[in-house]
Amino acid sequence: MAVARPPRSRRKQMEAIALYPLDWLEERSGLVGAVKYFLFRKVPGDTNWFQTLGSATLTAFLVQAITGVILAMYYTPDPNSAYESIKHITNDVTLGWLVRGMHRWGASVFIILMFFHMARVFLFGAYKYPRELNWIIGVLLLVLGMLEGFTGYLLPWDQTAYWATVVGINLNGTGPIIGPFLSSVLRGGSEIGPDTLARFYSIHMLVLPAAIMGLIGLHLYLVIRLGVTSPPWSKKAAGAPWIEEDEPEQPARKGLVEPTPRGGAAK
Amino acid sequence: MSRVDPEQGEHKPDLPGPSVWPIGVAVGVACLLVGLVISWWIVAIGGGISIVFGFLWLSDLSGHPVGARPAAAPPPATTGPPPAQRRPEGPTTTRSGFLSVATLGLGGVIGALVSIPPIFLAIVPPFLKQSKKPVDLGPLAQFPAGQWVVTTFMLDPSEGAVSRRTAYIRYNGPLKGQPSFTIISNRCAHLGCPVQPLGLVQPDKTKTISTTGGEVVTTIPVLAVSGFSCPCHGGAYDTEGNRTAGPPVRGLDRYEFSIKNGHLILGRNYSVSKVDGAGAGARIHKYDLTGPGQHIDGWEQIFYPIQPPH
Ligand code: HEM
Numbered sequence: 001m002a003v004a005r006p007p008r009s010r011r012k013q014m015e016a017i018a019l020y021p022l023d024w025l026e027e028r029s030g031l032v033g034a035v036k037y038f039l040f041r042k043v044p045g046d047t048n049w050f051q052t053l054g055s056a057t058l059t060a061f062l063v064q065a066i067t068g069v070i071l072a073m074y075y076t077p078d079p080n081s082a083y084e085s086i087k088h089i090t091n092d093v094t095l096g097w098l099v100r101g102m103h104r105w106g107a108s109v110f111i112i113l114m115f116f117h118m119a120r121v122f123l124f125g126a127y128k129y130p131r132e133l134n135w136i137i138g139v140l141l142l143v144l145g146m147l148e149g150f151t152g153y154l155l156p157w158d159q160t161a162y163w164a165t166v167v168g169i170n171l172n173g174t175g176p177i178i179g180p181f182l183s184s185v186l187r188g189g190s191e192i193g194p195d196t197l198a199r200f201y202s203i204h205m206l207v208l209p210a211a212i213m214g215l216i217g218l219h220l221y222l223v224i225r226l227g228v229t230s231p232p233w234s235k236k237a238a239g240a241p242w243i244e245e246d247e248p249e250q251p252a253r254k255g256l257v258e259p260t261p262r263g264g265a266a267k
Numbered sequence: 268m269s270r271v272d273p274e275q276g277e278h279k280p281d282l283p284g285p286s287v288w289p290i291g292v293a294v295g296v297a298c299l300l301v302g303l304v305i306s307w308w309i310v311a312i313g314g315g316i317s318i319v320f321g322f323l324w325l326s327d328l329s330g331h332p333v334g335a336r337p338a339a340a341p342p343p344a345t346t347g348p349p350p351a352q353r354r355p356e357g358p359t360t361t362r363s364g365f366l367s368v369a370t371l372g373l374g375g376v377i378g379a380l381v382s383i384p385p386i387f388l389a390i391v392p393p394f395l396k397q398s399k400k401p402v403d404l405g406p407l408a409q410f411p412a413g414q415w416v417v418t419t420f421m422l423d424p425s426e427g428a429v430s431r432r433t434a435y436i437r438y439n440g441p442l443k444g445q446p447s448f449t450i451i452s453n454r455c456a457h458l459g460c461p462v463q464p465l466g467l468v469q470p471d472k473t474k475t476i477s478t479t480g481g482e483v484v485t486t487i488p489v490l491a492v493s494g495f496s497c498p499c500h501g502g503a504y505d506t507e508g509n510r511t512a513g514p515p516v517r518g519l520d521r522y523e524f525s526i527k528n529g530h531l532i533l534g535r536n537y538s539v540s541k542v543d544g545a546g547a548g549a550r551i552h553k554y555d556l557t558g559p560g561q562h563i564d565g566w567e568q569i570f571y572p573i574q575p576p577h
């Protein structure tokens with residue numbers, strides 16, 4: 001349908017063409033708006049670098065997730081070949097040493113960053129009303145993160161891994177009443193065996209990452225909903241201003257580039 | 268919900284007012300935890316206290332305290348004839364109400380049906396697979412009297428190297444016409460690391476034999492053993508496996524044994540609090556097999572009232 005459009009500059013035209021797919025997506029899902037809302041939401045003017053520690057933790061987690069998926073393509077969770085497969089990754093697979101190194105060192109980085117992030121939240125008093133629930137979710141994330149460390153440590157199946165896990169499982173076994181049952185469940189039997197490795201592998205790569213991703217989703221939802229706190233030395237009152245109020249009302253079905261209606265429906 | 272709006276200067280957090288009930292909840296929870304250690308009765312009492320006080324607390328928070336009754340409203344002055352009997356306001360079960368209950372109910376049943384088997388699979392088998400077969404350690408002649416021998420064997424050869432275990436075996440000479448053995452498990456009674464014999468291990472005298480079940484048993488003699496020690500956290504034991512130093516909570520576990528056709532057959536392992544005396548005449552304080560780090564005697568044993576099958 002050829003319709004005379006208002007004349008526009010070449011630049012604008014190119015922009016419109018480039019952004020057309022985004023407009024298409026936005027009109028059908030609202031996703032572009034959602035991402036823009038997330039990226040350009042207001043934060044207090046005096047936020048500082050310590051408030052990037054949460055995003056740093058998130059980045060560390062994503063690195064673990066991606067390198068972990070790739071390692072899983074070469075690793076075999078079988079007592080008779082696990083160690084060999086780790087050696088294979090380290091010595092034979094192209095850049096395997098790098099990806100394994102990233103995953104192994106990244107594990108510590110992730111845990112350390114979680115603690116730094118938690119320290120900043122604590123020292124800024126950012127756990128206070130109305131963010132108590134986000135602190136609680138954070139504590140769950142911390143516990144799950146450490147469990148990732150515990151279950152992942154066994155997988156290389158060398159002497160350090162094996163005996164550290166023996167000690168770790170038996171440590172759980174000393175808990176009152178349920179301790180002995182907990183250690184049996186962790187071992188998958190009364191003795192460490194092939195089931196233990198398979199069990200740890202499944203928990204490490206399926207159960208915990210899924211749980212952590214879900215909780216990160218909730219965590220970020222609350223961060224966006226409640227806004228981030230100003231630092232404690234801030235002159236302004238804490239809390240998020242309600243940004244919707246001072247924004248002009250959005251015209252319905254507004255395109256990203258220009259509110260020019262497509263398909264010839266002249267305004 | 269109260270909103271935080273600093274720009275408007277109106278910052279009224281929706282915080283609960285003071286209440287004494289949380290103290291009761293705290294007492295109840297403490298009671299419950301103590302009960303976990305001592306007796307199920309106390310757990311029940313603690314649980315009851317927490318529920319009652321928790322309810323009172325919530326009722327306080329909700330702004331409708333249970334204690335405070337609204338002042339009785341005066342009966343409405345009725346003038347004129349009594350109102351006509353009210354017609355029931357429609358059916359008590361609405362279509363949407365029924366559908367939501369049905370969806371929840373059906374969803375719950377389906378959810379339970381599909382989630383119970385996997386959870387069962389994850390938790391129950393560890394308590395079922397307990398078939399420990401006796402292990403043939405080979406002819407008695409491998410074990411000279413008074414000599415410690417590091418003996419390595421497979422608990423379940425089909426599982427491969429992961430089932431390799433080590434026992435320290437000493438032949439004590441005959442006791443009442445029967446050969447007497449001290450067979451100590453190398454599993455540290457602290458957290459399960461492999462304890463090592465303190466003595467002169469003689470690797471050049473290592474012997475490997477295949478026994479009846481196709482099991483491969485390796486023996487290494489050790490001279491002048493003065494005890495055992497653990498590489499992990501420094502636990503130390505004497506030659507009878509009694510704890511002498513470090514974090515272990517009891518002595519080293521031992522194995523039962525029997526003798527069949529001149530072969531030493533390793534039986535079930537069991538836990539030991541301590542051993543009086545030594546060698547063939549030792550008096551062993553024997554208990555059911557218990558995980559490392561768990562007390563089997565003394566008051567601390569109340570922490571571990573029930574053991575899963577071993
Ligand atoms: C997987 C681990 C975690 C990730 C990916 C994560 C991510 C984030 C991000 C991106 C933010 C917003 C920016 C910032 O304040 O840094 C945040 C805020 C927050 N986090 Fe975490 N976090 C994690 C663990 C934790 C832990 C362990 C705690 C505490 C126990 C915690 C408590 C909080 C709280 C209370 C806020 C709100 C802070 C504010 O509004 O100023 N988080 N988190």
Ligand code: FES
Pocket residue numbers: 167455456457458459460497498499500501502513514515
């Ligand atoms: S495991 Fe032996 S001392 Fe800790």
